[in-house]
Amino acid sequence: MTQDATFEDGREAPLNLGAVDADDLKIISSLTQDAVFPITEMTWRPGQRRFGLLLNRFRWEDRGRDRHGPERVQSLLVVDNVLGVASQGIDRRDKDTILSLLALDFELGTEDAGHVLLTLAGDGALRLAVEALEVTLKDVTRPYRAPSGKAPDHDA
Structure with missing residues:
Protein backbone atom coordinates (compact mmCIF):
# COMPACT_ATOMS: atom_id res chain seq x y z
CA MET A 1 0.00 0.00 0.00
CA THR A 2 1.32 3.43 -0.88
CA GLN A 3 0.55 6.65 0.91
CA ASP A 4 0.66 10.19 -0.44
CA ALA A 5 3.35 12.47 0.92
CA THR A 6 2.19 14.99 3.46
CA PHE A 7 3.25 18.59 3.90
CA GLU A 8 5.18 17.60 7.04
CA ASP A 9 7.28 15.06 5.11
CA GLY A 10 9.33 17.89 3.59
CA ARG A 11 10.58 19.34 6.88
CA GLU A 12 14.37 19.42 6.76
CA ALA A 13 14.97 17.25 3.69
CA PRO A 14 15.32 18.74 0.20
CA LEU A 15 12.10 18.65 -1.79
CA ASN A 16 11.81 16.56 -4.94
CA LEU A 17 8.16 16.59 -6.02
CA GLY A 18 6.20 15.94 -9.18
CA ALA A 19 2.77 17.00 -10.42
CA VAL A 20 0.72 15.20 -13.05
CA ASP A 21 -2.70 16.62 -12.20
CA ALA A 22 -4.20 19.90 -10.97
CA ASP A 23 -4.32 18.72 -7.33
CA ASP A 24 -0.61 17.85 -7.38
CA LEU A 25 0.13 21.25 -8.90
CA LYS A 26 -1.68 23.01 -6.03
CA ILE A 27 0.88 21.55 -3.61
CA ILE A 28 3.80 22.74 -5.74
CA SER A 29 2.10 26.13 -6.08
CA SER A 30 1.86 26.50 -2.29
CA LEU A 31 5.54 25.61 -1.88
CA THR A 32 6.69 28.05 -4.58
CA GLN A 33 4.52 30.99 -3.50
CA ASP A 34 6.72 34.09 -3.11
CA ALA A 35 9.70 32.47 -4.85
CA VAL A 36 11.88 35.08 -6.55
CA PHE A 37 14.11 34.70 -9.59
CA PRO A 38 16.06 36.86 -12.03
CA ILE A 39 14.48 36.95 -15.48
CA THR A 40 17.74 35.46 -16.78
CA GLU A 41 17.02 32.21 -14.88
CA MET A 42 14.01 31.43 -17.06
CA THR A 43 14.69 29.00 -19.94
CA TRP A 44 12.57 27.39 -22.65
CA ARG A 45 14.06 24.63 -24.78
CA PRO A 46 11.60 24.03 -27.63
CA GLY A 47 13.53 21.04 -28.99
CA GLN A 48 13.23 19.30 -25.62
CA ARG A 49 9.74 20.71 -24.98
CA ARG A 50 10.94 21.83 -21.55
CA PHE A 51 10.58 25.10 -19.63
CA GLY A 52 12.60 25.71 -16.47
CA LEU A 53 13.09 28.27 -13.72
CA LEU A 54 15.81 28.47 -11.10
CA LEU A 55 13.90 29.86 -8.12
CA GLN A 88 2.36 39.18 -20.39
CA GLY A 89 3.64 42.15 -18.41
CA ILE A 90 7.29 41.05 -18.60
CA ASP A 91 10.04 42.94 -20.41
CA ARG A 92 12.41 40.10 -21.28
CA ARG A 93 14.95 42.60 -22.62
CA ASP A 94 15.54 44.04 -19.11
CA LYS A 95 18.08 41.54 -17.79
CA ASP A 96 18.06 43.13 -14.30
CA THR A 97 14.41 42.28 -13.65
CA ILE A 98 13.63 40.17 -10.58
CA LEU A 99 10.31 38.34 -10.76
CA SER A 100 8.19 36.96 -7.92
CA LEU A 101 6.02 33.88 -8.41
CA LEU A 102 2.61 34.06 -6.75
CA ALA A 103 0.85 30.93 -8.02
CA LEU A 104 0.82 28.02 -10.45
CA ASP A 105 -2.45 26.86 -11.99
CA PHE A 106 -3.53 24.39 -14.65
CA GLU A 107 -6.29 25.03 -17.19
CA LEU A 108 -7.41 21.77 -18.74
CA GLY A 109 -7.98 21.86 -22.48
CA THR A 110 -8.80 18.81 -24.58
CA GLU A 111 -7.90 15.37 -23.22
CA ASP A 112 -4.73 15.85 -21.09
CA ALA A 113 -3.56 19.02 -22.88
CA GLY A 114 -3.98 22.48 -21.41
CA HIS A 115 -2.09 25.48 -20.05
CA VAL A 116 0.14 25.93 -17.03
CA LEU A 117 -0.28 29.49 -15.75
CA LEU A 118 2.44 31.15 -13.69
CA THR A 119 1.05 34.26 -12.03
CA LEU A 120 3.72 36.80 -11.12
CA ALA A 121 3.64 39.83 -8.83
CA GLY A 122 3.00 43.11 -10.62
CA ASP A 123 0.44 41.74 -13.08
CA GLY A 124 2.97 39.61 -14.97
CA ALA A 125 2.15 36.12 -16.17
CA LEU A 126 3.50 33.21 -18.16
CA ARG A 127 1.26 30.79 -20.03
CA LEU A 128 2.71 27.46 -21.10
CA ALA A 129 0.76 25.35 -23.59
CA VAL A 130 1.35 21.73 -22.60
CA GLU A 131 0.51 18.43 -24.25
CA ALA A 132 0.12 16.89 -20.77
CA LEU A 133 0.75 18.19 -17.25
CA GLU A 134 4.16 17.19 -15.93
CA VAL A 135 5.84 19.55 -13.46
CA THR A 136 8.73 18.90 -11.09
CA LEU A 137 10.12 20.91 -8.18
CA LYS A 138 13.53 19.97 -6.85
CA ASP A 139 15.67 21.75 -4.26
CA VAL A 140 19.23 22.01 -5.59
CA THR A 141 21.09 23.87 -2.81
CA ARG A 142 21.18 23.84 0.95
CA PRO A 143 18.78 26.26 2.63
CA TYR A 144 20.13 29.72 3.40
CA ARG A 145 18.89 32.47 5.67
CA ALA A 146 16.37 34.70 3.88
CA PRO A 147 18.16 38.01 3.09
CA SER A 148 15.18 40.01 4.42
CA GLY A 149 15.21 38.03 7.67
CA LYS A 150 11.41 37.84 7.38
CA ALA A 151 8.74 35.56 5.99
CA PRO A 152 6.73 37.02 3.10
CA ASP A 153 3.60 38.77 4.37
CA HIS A 154 0.49 39.34 2.28
CA ASP A 155 -1.49 41.17 4.97
CA ALA A 156 0.25 44.50 4.44
Missing part, protein backbone atom coordinates in the same frame (compact mmCIF):
# COMPACT_ATOMS: atom_id res chain seq x y z
CA ASN A 56 14.92 31.22 -4.75
CA ARG A 57 12.06 29.53 -2.93
CA PHE A 58 10.86 30.49 0.54
CA ARG A 59 10.76 27.34 2.69
CA TRP A 60 7.11 27.41 3.76
CA GLU A 61 7.40 23.80 4.95
CA ASP A 62 10.21 24.61 7.42
CA ARG A 63 9.14 23.99 11.00
CA GLY A 64 12.44 25.23 12.49
CA ARG A 65 11.98 28.93 11.69
CA ASP A 66 11.85 29.83 15.38
CA ARG A 67 15.32 28.25 15.83
CA HIS A 68 17.18 29.60 12.80
CA GLY A 69 14.96 32.23 11.20
CA PRO A 70 13.28 32.27 7.79
CA GLU A 71 15.07 30.39 5.02
CA ARG A 72 15.12 30.18 1.25
CA VAL A 73 16.54 27.47 -0.98
CA GLN A 74 17.33 27.40 -4.68
CA SER A 75 14.99 25.07 -6.51
CA LEU A 76 14.43 23.99 -10.09
CA LEU A 77 10.87 24.23 -11.32
CA VAL A 78 10.59 22.29 -14.59
CA VAL A 79 7.57 21.94 -16.86
CA ASP A 80 7.78 19.20 -19.50
CA ASN A 81 5.68 18.59 -22.63
CA VAL A 82 5.67 22.34 -23.40
CA LEU A 83 4.41 23.22 -26.87
CA GLY A 84 4.60 27.01 -26.55
CA VAL A 85 5.29 29.86 -24.13
CA ALA A 86 3.57 33.24 -23.93
CA SER A 87 4.19 36.08 -21.48
Whole structure:
Protein backbone atom coordinates (compact mmCIF):
# COMPACT_ATOMS: atom_id res chain seq x y z
CA MET A 1 0.00 0.00 0.00
CA THR A 2 1.32 3.43 -0.88
CA GLN A 3 0.55 6.65 0.91
CA ASP A 4 0.66 10.19 -0.44
CA ALA A 5 3.35 12.47 0.92
CA THR A 6 2.19 14.99 3.46
CA PHE A 7 3.25 18.59 3.90
CA GLU A 8 5.18 17.60 7.04
CA ASP A 9 7.28 15.06 5.11
CA GLY A 10 9.33 17.89 3.59
CA ARG A 11 10.58 19.34 6.88
CA GLU A 12 14.37 19.42 6.76
CA ALA A 13 14.97 17.25 3.69
CA PRO A 14 15.32 18.74 0.20
CA LEU A 15 12.10 18.65 -1.79
CA ASN A 16 11.81 16.56 -4.94
CA LEU A 17 8.16 16.59 -6.02
CA GLY A 18 6.20 15.94 -9.18
CA ALA A 19 2.77 17.00 -10.42
CA VAL A 20 0.72 15.20 -13.05
CA ASP A 21 -2.70 16.62 -12.20
CA ALA A 22 -4.20 19.90 -10.97
CA ASP A 23 -4.32 18.72 -7.33
CA ASP A 24 -0.61 17.85 -7.38
CA LEU A 25 0.13 21.25 -8.90
CA LYS A 26 -1.68 23.01 -6.03
CA ILE A 27 0.88 21.55 -3.61
CA ILE A 28 3.80 22.74 -5.74
CA SER A 29 2.10 26.13 -6.08
CA SER A 30 1.86 26.50 -2.29
CA LEU A 31 5.54 25.61 -1.88
CA THR A 32 6.69 28.05 -4.58
CA GLN A 33 4.52 30.99 -3.50
CA ASP A 34 6.72 34.09 -3.11
CA ALA A 35 9.70 32.47 -4.85
CA VAL A 36 11.88 35.08 -6.55
CA PHE A 37 14.11 34.70 -9.59
CA PRO A 38 16.06 36.86 -12.03
CA ILE A 39 14.48 36.95 -15.48
CA THR A 40 17.74 35.46 -16.78
CA GLU A 41 17.02 32.21 -14.88
CA MET A 42 14.01 31.43 -17.06
CA THR A 43 14.69 29.00 -19.94
CA TRP A 44 12.57 27.39 -22.65
CA ARG A 45 14.06 24.63 -24.78
CA PRO A 46 11.60 24.03 -27.63
CA GLY A 47 13.53 21.04 -28.99
CA GLN A 48 13.23 19.30 -25.62
CA ARG A 49 9.74 20.71 -24.98
CA ARG A 50 10.94 21.83 -21.55
CA PHE A 51 10.58 25.10 -19.63
CA GLY A 52 12.60 25.71 -16.47
CA LEU A 53 13.09 28.27 -13.72
CA LEU A 54 15.81 28.47 -11.10
CA LEU A 55 13.90 29.86 -8.12
CA ASN A 56 14.92 31.22 -4.75
CA ARG A 57 12.06 29.53 -2.93
CA PHE A 58 10.86 30.49 0.54
CA ARG A 59 10.76 27.34 2.69
CA TRP A 60 7.11 27.41 3.76
CA GLU A 61 7.40 23.80 4.95
CA ASP A 62 10.21 24.61 7.42
CA ARG A 63 9.14 23.99 11.00
CA GLY A 64 12.44 25.23 12.49
CA ARG A 65 11.98 28.93 11.69
CA ASP A 66 11.85 29.83 15.38
CA ARG A 67 15.32 28.25 15.83
CA HIS A 68 17.18 29.60 12.80
CA GLY A 69 14.96 32.23 11.20
CA PRO A 70 13.28 32.27 7.79
CA GLU A 71 15.07 30.39 5.02
CA ARG A 72 15.12 30.18 1.25
CA VAL A 73 16.54 27.47 -0.98
CA GLN A 74 17.33 27.40 -4.68
CA SER A 75 14.99 25.07 -6.51
CA LEU A 76 14.43 23.99 -10.09
CA LEU A 77 10.87 24.23 -11.32
CA VAL A 78 10.59 22.29 -14.59
CA VAL A 79 7.57 21.94 -16.86
CA ASP A 80 7.78 19.20 -19.50
CA ASN A 81 5.68 18.59 -22.63
CA VAL A 82 5.67 22.34 -23.40
CA LEU A 83 4.41 23.22 -26.87
CA GLY A 84 4.60 27.01 -26.55
CA VAL A 85 5.29 29.86 -24.13
CA ALA A 86 3.57 33.24 -23.93
CA SER A 87 4.19 36.08 -21.48
CA GLN A 88 2.36 39.18 -20.39
CA GLY A 89 3.64 42.15 -18.41
CA ILE A 90 7.29 41.05 -18.60
CA ASP A 91 10.04 42.94 -20.41
CA ARG A 92 12.41 40.10 -21.28
CA ARG A 93 14.95 42.60 -22.62
CA ASP A 94 15.54 44.04 -19.11
CA LYS A 95 18.08 41.54 -17.79
CA ASP A 96 18.06 43.13 -14.30
CA THR A 97 14.41 42.28 -13.65
CA ILE A 98 13.63 40.17 -10.58
CA LEU A 99 10.31 38.34 -10.76
CA SER A 100 8.19 36.96 -7.92
CA LEU A 101 6.02 33.88 -8.41
CA LEU A 102 2.61 34.06 -6.75
CA ALA A 103 0.85 30.93 -8.02
CA LEU A 104 0.82 28.02 -10.45
CA ASP A 105 -2.45 26.86 -11.99
CA PHE A 106 -3.53 24.39 -14.65
CA GLU A 107 -6.29 25.03 -17.19
CA LEU A 108 -7.41 21.77 -18.74
CA GLY A 109 -7.98 21.86 -22.48
CA THR A 110 -8.80 18.81 -24.58
CA GLU A 111 -7.90 15.37 -23.22
CA ASP A 112 -4.73 15.85 -21.09
CA ALA A 113 -3.56 19.02 -22.88
CA GLY A 114 -3.98 22.48 -21.41
CA HIS A 115 -2.09 25.48 -20.05
CA VAL A 116 0.14 25.93 -17.03
CA LEU A 117 -0.28 29.49 -15.75
CA LEU A 118 2.44 31.15 -13.69
CA THR A 119 1.05 34.26 -12.03
CA LEU A 120 3.72 36.80 -11.12
CA ALA A 121 3.64 39.83 -8.83
CA GLY A 122 3.00 43.11 -10.62
CA ASP A 123 0.44 41.74 -13.08
CA GLY A 124 2.97 39.61 -14.97
CA ALA A 125 2.15 36.12 -16.17
CA LEU A 126 3.50 33.21 -18.16
CA ARG A 127 1.26 30.79 -20.03
CA LEU A 128 2.71 27.46 -21.10
CA ALA A 129 0.76 25.35 -23.59
CA VAL A 130 1.35 21.73 -22.60
CA GLU A 131 0.51 18.43 -24.25
CA ALA A 132 0.12 16.89 -20.77
CA LEU A 133 0.75 18.19 -17.25
CA GLU A 134 4.16 17.19 -15.93
CA VAL A 135 5.84 19.55 -13.46
CA THR A 136 8.73 18.90 -11.09
CA LEU A 137 10.12 20.91 -8.18
CA LYS A 138 13.53 19.97 -6.85
CA ASP A 139 15.67 21.75 -4.26
CA VAL A 140 19.23 22.01 -5.59
CA THR A 141 21.09 23.87 -2.81
CA ARG A 142 21.18 23.84 0.95
CA PRO A 143 18.78 26.26 2.63
CA TYR A 144 20.13 29.72 3.40
CA ARG A 145 18.89 32.47 5.67
CA ALA A 146 16.37 34.70 3.88
CA PRO A 147 18.16 38.01 3.09
CA SER A 148 15.18 40.01 4.42
CA GLY A 149 15.21 38.03 7.67
CA LYS A 150 11.41 37.84 7.38
CA ALA A 151 8.74 35.56 5.99
CA PRO A 152 6.73 37.02 3.10
CA ASP A 153 3.60 38.77 4.37
CA HIS A 154 0.49 39.34 2.28
CA ASP A 155 -1.49 41.17 4.97
CA ALA A 156 0.25 44.50 4.44
